[in-house]
Amino acid sequence: SNTPIRVAVTGAAGQISYSLLFRIASGAMFGPDQPVILQLIEVPFEKAMKALEGVAMELDDCAFPLLKGMVLTDDPRVGFKDANWSLLVGAKPRGPGMERADLLKDNGKIFIGQGQIIDEVAAADARIAVVGNPANTNCMIAASQAKRLTPDRFTAMVRLDQNRAQAQLAKKAGVDLTAVKDIFIYGNHSPTMFPAFKHATINGKPVKEVITDIDWLKGPFLETVGKRGAAIIAARGLSSAASAANALVDHVRSLVTPGAIHSVAVKSEGRYGFDPDVWAGMPVKTTTPGSYEVITSYELCDFCKEKIALTNKELVEERAAVLDMIKG
Numbered sequence: 672s673n674t675p676i677r678v679a680v681t682g683a684a685g686q687i688s689y690s691l692l693f694r695i696a697s698g699a700m701f702g703p704d705q706p707v708i709l710q711l712i713e714v715p716f717e718k719a720m721k722a723l724e725g726v727a728m729e730l731d732d733c734a735f736p737l738l739k740g741m742v743l744t745d746d747p748r749v750g751f752k753d754a755n756w757s758l759l760v761g762a763k764p765r766g767p768g769m770e771r772a773d774l775l776k777d778n779g780k781i782f783i784g785q786g787q788i789i790d791e792v793a794a795a796d797a798r799i800a801v802v803g804n805p806a807n808t809n810c811m812i813a814a815s816q817a818k819r820l821t822p823d824r825f826t827a828m829v830r831l832d833q834n835r836a837q838a839q840l841a842k843k844a845g846v847d848l849t850a851v852k853d854i855f856i857y858g859n860h861s862p863t864m865f866p867a868f869k870h871a872t873i874n875g876k877p878v879k880e881v882i883t884d885i886d887w888l889k890g891p892f893l894e895t896v897g898k899r900g901a902a903i904i905a906a907r908g909l910s911s912a913a914s915a916a917n918a919l920v921d922h923v924r925s926l927v928t929p930g931a932i933h934s935v936a937v938k939s940e941g942r943y944g945f946d947p948d949v950w951a952g953m954p955v956k957t958t959t960p961g962s963y964e965v966i967t968s969y970e971l972c973d974f975c976k977e978k979i980a981l982t983n984k985e986l987v988e989e990r991a992a993v994l995d996m997i998k999g
């Protein structure tokens with residue numbers, strides 16, 4: 672339709688957004704005929720807002736035909752107003768010597784506030800995608816604050832892990848990337864997440880018939896995908912940004928494309944052995960734009976169950992660390 676989609680983005684002056692916003696404005700996220708309005712949210716500090724102004728100047732300078740407007744704000748109530756999609760990219764990074772529990776709590780406060788405000792002011796068809804880490808738990812926290820919006824509206828991104836796994840399998844098999852299908856991510860967006868290689872296919876054949884080195888699949892493959900974020904930091908001196916932005920484009924694009932099958936962290940409801948109340952990565956199929964059903968037909972082997980139990984344990988612990996905040 673010609674009515675612009677309103678896309679709210681937090682952390683809009685950060686490094687992921689510096690790759691992300693230009694892709695949204697060019698039509699990569701919602702398609703080449705869909706106008707967008709960007710509602711850019713940053714923290715109320717002069718440095719952040721000044722940097723955001725610079726990003727907006729560059730967006731102007733791209734003369735994107737689909738970009739019908741921009742809002743620059745440090746007030747989430749303004750930024751999330753009537754948003755159809757809210758992309759929660761901003762988060763507090765883990766500082767030196769900071770405990771994981773403190774990181775969870777500090778981010779918990781941000782996502783409690785944002786969850787409440789989105790629930791109050793976003794559009795009737797609001798959809799929320801969380802990238803800021805710890806993404807699954809931040810998503811769970813935001814959803815817990817909503818009275819109007821149902822939990823299925825809140826998803827967290829594990830698509831970067833899926834894309835990483837697909838690329839590694841293609842490399843190992845020496846095939847084109849597009850030959851690798853049905854590689855899905857289960858669990859947390861953290862080194863514990865599990866790319867279920869047994870369900871993947873390469874040129875239509877089960878992975879294990881093409882990559883016969885099962886020790887590579889169970890060892891270096893899982894390790895490379897799980898620790899890819901750290902490897903990027905070690906090499907670049909900065910965390911993944913362009914690939915994360917690209918993954919978010921894929922995450923949303925797949926969620927608005929009926930029939931798309933892809934990995935998304937959603938409220939588990941007890942599927943695949945996850946605690947019902949955590950947000951865990953799993954395969955979903957998009958039904959109508961913005962809506963999806965979880966694919967529950969994959970059978971899990973003992974090795975898969977073991978791996979899922981580990982990532983579920985981490986999600987349950989993260990939830991326990993913030994439970995007093997979200998219930999209080």
Ligand code: NAX
Nearest residue numbers: 681682684685686687713714761762802803804806831915
């Ligand atoms: P940056 O530090 O470059 O940018 C974050 C921006 O968010 C900053 O400009 C900051 O001012 C802003 N911000 C912080 N709190 C905010 C709030 N309450 N409201 C609005 N803006 C706020 O980080 P960047 O590299 O862009 O990464 C952003 C987040 O993505 C981090 O939490 C990072 O850990 C996470 N990631 C998640 C990934 C995933 O697959 N789910 C992968 C990439 C990335 O590591």
